[in-house]
Amino acid sequence: MIRIYKALVWLACLFPLAMLLYKFRANDLTANPIEYITHETGDWGLRILLVSLMITPLRRLGFPTLIQYRRLLGLFAFFYICLHFAIWFLLDRGLDLGEMWSDVMKRRFITAGMLGLALMVPLAITSTKGWIRRLGKRWQLLHRAVYVSAVAGVVHYYWLVKSDIRLPALYGGVLLVLFGARLWHRLK
Amino acid sequence: MLIKTASDIRSSEITSKHDYLNRRQLFAAAGGLLLAGPGRAAKIENVKKSPFSTTEGVNSVTDATTYNNFYELGTSKADPARNASRLKVQNWKVKVEGLCNKPTTFDLDMLMKLAPMEERIYRMRCVEAWSIVVPWIGYSLSALLKAVEPNAKAKYVAFESFYDPANMLSSAAGGIEFPYREGLRLDEAMHPLALLTFGMYGETLPNQNGAPVRLITPWKYGFKGIKSINKIRLVEKEPPCTWKMTNPSEYGFYSNVNPQVDHPRWTQATERRLGEFSRRKTLMFNGYGDQVASLYTGLDLRKNY
Numbered sequence: 001m002i003r004i005y006k007a008l009v010w011l012a013c014l015f016p017l018a019m020l021l022y023k024f025r026a027n028d029l030t031a032n033p034i035e036y037i038t039h040e041t042g043d044w045g046l047r048i049l050l051v052s053l054m055i056t057p058l059r060r061l062g063f064p065t066l067i068q069y070r071r072l073l074g075l076f077a078f079f080y081i082c083l084h085f086a087i088w089f090l091l092d093r094g095l096d097l098g099e100m101w102s103d104v105m106k107r108r109f110i111t112a113g114m115l116g117l118a119l120m121v122p123l124a125i126t127s128t129k130g131w132i133r134r135l136g137k138r139w140q141l142l143h144r145a146v147y148v149s150a151v152a153g154v155v156h157y158y159w160l161v162k163s164d165i166r167l168p169a170l171y172g173g174v175l176l177v178l179f180g181a182r183l184w185h186r187l188k
Numbered sequence: 189m190l191i192k193t194a195s196d197i198r199s200s201e202i203t204s205k206h207d208y209l210n211r212r213q214l215f216a217a218a219g220g221l222l223l224a225g226p227g228r229a230a231k232i233e234n235v236k237k238s239p240f241s242t243t244e245g246v247n248s249v250t251d252a253t254t255y256n257n258f259y260e261l262g263t264s265k266a267d268p269a270r271n272a273s274r275l276k277v278q279n280w281k282v283k284v285e286g287l288c289n290k291p292t293t294f295d296l297d298m299l300m301k302l303a304p305m306e307e308r309i310y311r312m313r314c315v316e317a318w319s320i321v322v323p324w325i326g327y328s329l330s331a332l333l334k335a336v337e338p339n340a341k342a343k344y345v346a347f348e349s350f351y352d353p354a355n356m357l358s359s360a361a362g363g364i365e366f367p368y369r370e371g372l373r374l375d376e377a378m379h380p381l382a383l384l385t386f387g388m389y390g391e392t393l394p395n396q397n398g399a400p401v402r403l404i405t406p407w408k409y410g411f412k413g414i415k416s417i418n419k420i421r422l423v424e425k426e427p428p429c430t431w432k433m434t435n436p437s438e439y440g441f442y443s444n445v446n447p448q449v450d451h452p453r454w455t456q457a458t459e460r461r462l463g464e465f466s467r468r469k470t471l472m473f474n475g476y477g478d479q480v481a482s483l484y485t486g487l488d489l490r491k492n493y
Contacts, residue, residue, distance in 0.1 A: 030254065031250070031251040031320075031463070032265070032318055034465075035318070035460075092467075094466070094467070107452075159453070160453070161363075163259075163263070163364045164259070164263035164362055164363045166361060
């Protein structure tokens, strides 16, 4: 049964990518395709990251088996955020490391985004069974960095938008609720 | 002024004598089509070509009508086309008032007949670092301003968009205050490149592009080109402009295209022309420097961005 559910999670997480490929084939990526795929991959990365952060509170609310999907979700979030970064670096900055770095230093929304992504790299690497065993208690400590990544992701989005803050505010609200749930569990 | 030579005009573009003599009926028919419903484009007749047009490749109508910034109709690029019917353009009036001798309220028909229509193929550079080439139809804003005779005290022109809160996005949701406002210095507004625009691609403006009348100032960032205008006021002091009101450190009154002054959050040195893969260099005044640079002699364009 769990294998079927995992397959469903895979399918659900690959759906946004499939949509992008379908729209690419149908020539339906808007008049500014590079901007569109940059925004879509970033958006999905953040959404899946938020879903992965829902696992722990839901687990405590009586769905303990959900823990089996957490790593998968976290890795898919990392996958979309890597795509998001690669599209920007390759297609927008033209693989120019100097220009990329000056953007990271100069523009705070990019600084925040890069910080969020950079912190996810060690988490993705240490997501295997072997690393979990080797790190023992320190694993959990290390993986708390995901909270910083999630905040950085929301701030990155908030600093990017010109004036309509509804979506980044919504994501920020979801994140606050998730933090609140963890705090409540601790204080209880 | 360049004088048009006959070889540039294809016989298919010449209006037949019958249509010419019946042009008022044709205009009335165009008006009727406008009334017929939202987004219903009508052909604009008797359009002259303009020496101000660029010879660069024109973007597709799809590019120009599906990728828009028109926050009253939604803040994502695809929203304005989707929500186009929320803009009601029936019985459109444009009130021109303030420091002038002949304040006038024009209906659309009057306004469209005020001066001969020209097609002007302009580059448009958005502050978000993308650009597009569009064949607009209209006439120089100066023709309208001359008609109302600005008086000696008038130094600026303030524009206001139509806003219908019942059918359009709220200010709170859009994050900018509606009605949308823009402004030009009077000498900028009198510059022949400043186009009072009624159409594009041979037809009246689709709603998502700012029907039925908008401004195009091709040497400035696209947001200066206020859409769906229903108020124009001649004033003495620099009028408040929506984006400057929203975020004065990022958007200035002039908002001339300037590759040397970055938007705080992204570079303005390059841009992506819609339909092109690689970014291209952004030109000072969007390539219209020969015509407009003299408007700004002595002005520090870093401070007055």
